[in-house]
Amino acid sequence: MATGHHLTTQEPQGEVMNYGLNAPHGPDMTGTHPIAVDANPDMTQNEREVFNYLLRPDDSYTENGVYWADLPIMQRIKFVNKVNNIESRRELGAFWTMFKNDPLAPIGFYMRNMVLPGAGLGLEGYVLFSIGNVKPLFQAVFPNCWSKYKVCNKQWIYAVDYLEIIGIIVGQIMVGIIGDWIGRRWGLIQDATIMFTGLIMLTASWGVTQNGWVICYAWSLFFYGIGVGGEYPMTATSGMENAVGSGKVSTRDDRLHRGRKVTSAFLMQGWGQFFNQVILILLLLIFHHGSGNPPYSALAAQWTYRVSFAIPAVGTAWLIYWRTFKVKAAANKQLRIAKAKNAVTGYDTQSLSLCFRYFGGRVLATAGTWYMNDVFFYGNKLFQSEFITVIMPSNKSIMPGWLYNLINVGVSLCGYYLASFLIDNKLYGRKHMMTLGFLMCFIFFVVPAFKYKYYTSPGHIKEFQAMYFLSSFFNQFGPNSVTFIAAAEVYPVAVRATAHGFSAACGKLGALTAAVVYNYLTTPQKFYFVPWFGLADTTGLDLKEQERRWAYIRAGREHEYHGVAVHPKHLSLYERFRGVGKDYNPDLDYKQRVEEMRGEWEMRMSERAAEKELDHEDFDDDHPSEVHSFFARSTKSPNLRGNENEKIPPMNGQNGTNGI
Structure with missing residues (x-):
């Protein structure tokens, strides 16, 4: 880099790809200075500071250029706490400034950045868990069909749970592939459209006989489940890529807050469950003349469950509008960049093959832990009616069960929010959150399993309740949140939706396992069955680079x-x-990154020069400008392969900076 031709340090930290574009002449490409910046005695102090500013950000590297994870444990703790304290003060200051300018601005910020990205999962959580919530109402109003199986086929009653989960699995795999093939935005619109159609089917489901109604209800859930399944890979991938980029360019926000942003969208699933339970309680009170006690009329039950499905249908119709007209190019930007780099126009089958070859262990880890988690998660949800039976054996009303479920969801929401605050902490983060969550869920199921009679006795029922609620808390403050984000961030952009969808589908196999097995186990046996699925774990991985x-x-x-x-x-x-x-070699990596920045600068300058030549504005065939001569001279700079007599070649055969 020629003295005096250096970058301004006012560039955004971490925006490596824009390196040199704001400089008067850019970096010196003539080979005057060696690539090893720190070892170059001719490098000015300002130039060295600029490279360190861009390549060794102070939230990840010490003043001496040591990566935080390479520090001894005590120094690592000190460094991480220092960074966290600085960032907390900065965020609090930004919040206070926003609040002073407009007291409602923080609410608008939360709605735009957390609520809207997770709206699909919120609607999905509302409907998905509504199925379990309305089942006790059906059993109370239509006992000959839903509990005694006199007028309805028992297998079709069971199929209500099975077909819903199978539909979700189909959607997760199918839409995950579509998201990587056609694009994230199309997948988002398709999911919302399928869910809207499914909700109309659920609201209007009917049959000549009760068994015919159950069959119509079950297949409507299957269709709706396809849209629900697609929400998982689409929300995770688009939310992550819109918020933090593809991972190629590492920004401060990416490094410090990626997990919080994605988890904040994911926790809308919990709010969906919460509002579903609140609305069901209100609707039953409205249509049952202000009482929640039995007996319940068939008319009250019909109005309650149908209106409960019609409400999210309105929200889903709005979601279709939002995703069609408001979510545009940004949803597909990172995928388009990845495909352009590799000259891919359709589905990137090569990347899929390489992903299984190089990241096969990650596929097994994300899919396996999600399977284990969903046995816990859905086991907890499917266990709700038995939980109420244990603590209130003589109860005949469905209202206490709904109220206890509301408490359970509220506890779960606390777990979701705590996860969003701690998931990015380098000293805790994904790995320890996953491990602790699985361990605590294991404890809170296995303890009552071996002391079932003791904890369900009148004198100890409060302890039983506490353990049940805490298992919900640690499931959200642990594996349920971590599996969602990890299955997206550990894979490359080109196949991220596919890999996430496959992992989520394996998770729903865990839900299917719980749904099937629970039909054949007694309540004490369920406690013995569930906890052993919490003994698996995988190390959390970072999206960085x-x-x-x-x-x-x-x-x-x-x-x-x-x-x-x-x-x-x-x-x-x-x-x-x-x-x-x-x-791993930080010194060699530093040299490579400097070289990649130079290659990126050359490409950008070459593109600009080519555009000017076409316009006949600054270049003339007979009298080439100084910039044109500069690019001609700079093509003989060293590249990643070490050949100093060859122009830097793109790694993938396309115009670019070695594909990086």
Whole structure:
């Protein structure tokens, strides 16, 4: 870099891809200075500071350029706490400024950045768990069909749970592929449209006989479930990519708040459950003449459950409008960039193959832990009626069960929010949150399993209640939140929706396992069955530089990548065992990143020069300008392969900066 031709330090921290574009002449491409900036005695102090500012941000590196995960444990704790304290003060200051300018502005900010991205999951949570909530009402009003099976086929009653889950699995896999093939925005619109149609079917479901109504109801749930399933990969991938980018460009917000943003959208599922239960209680009181006590009329039951489905149908219709006319190019931006880099126009089958080859362990980890978690999660939800029976054995009303469920959902919401606050903490984060969540769920199920009579006796029923509610808290403040974000952030953009959808589908197999097995177990046996699924765990992984590492993998140069994406801290135990982290080398990585920045600058300047030549504004065939001569001279700079007599080639055969 020529003295005096340096970058201004006013550039946004971490926006590496814009490097040099605001400089008068950009970095020196003539090879005057070695790439090893820190080792270059001719490098000015200002130039060295600029490179460190861009490549070694102060939220991840010490003043000496040491990555936070490479620090000894006590220094690491001190560094992380310092960064967290600075960021907390900055956020509180920004909040206070926003509030002073407009007291309602923080609410608008929360709605735009957390509520709207998670609206689909909120509506999904409302309807998905409404099925379990209205079942006790059906059993009370239509006992010959829903509990005694005299006029309805028992298998079709069971199929209500099965078909819903199967529909979700179909949607997760199918829409995950569509999201990577056609785009995130189309997947979002398609999900909302399917859910809207399914809600109309549920609201209007009918039959000549009660059994015919049950069949219509079950298939309506299957169709609705397809849309629900698609919400998982679409919300996770689009929310993450819109909020933090593809991972190729690492920004401060990406590093410090990615998990919170995604989890804040995911927790709308909990609010959906909460509002569903509130609305069901209000509707039953309205249509049952202000009373929640039995006997319940068939008319009151019909109005209660049908109106409860009609309300989210209105919200879903608005969601279709929002996603069609308000969510535009941003939803597909990172996917388009990834496809353009690799000259892919349809589905990137090569990336899918490479993903299973290089990230097969991650696929097993995200899919396996999600399966284990959903046995817990749906086991807890499906266990609600038995829970009420245990604590209120003589109860005949459905209202106490609904009220207890409302408390349970409220406790779960506390877990969701605490997860959003701690999931990005480097000293706690995904790994420890997953481990602690599974461990506590295991304890809160296995303890009453071996002391069932003791904890269900009148003198100890409060302890039983506490353990049941705490299992809900730690499920959200643990595996349920972590599985959702981890299945999106550990995979490259090109196949992120597919991998997330596959992992989520495996999770729903866990839900299906719980739904099937619970039909054949007694209440004490269910306590014995569930806790053992909490003994599996996987190490949380960071999205940092995921796309940059993926570019090397796609180019067949996996071992030439030396960045923090292969730091042992960010690898699973299986990947460490395979030796993936052996290529980590911060010094070599620093040199490579400087070279990549130079290549990116060259590409941008070349594109601008080509545009000017076409317009005949600044370039002339007979009298080339100084900039044109500069680019001609700068094509003989060293590249990643070490060939100093060859122009920097793109890793993937396209115009670009080595595909990074």
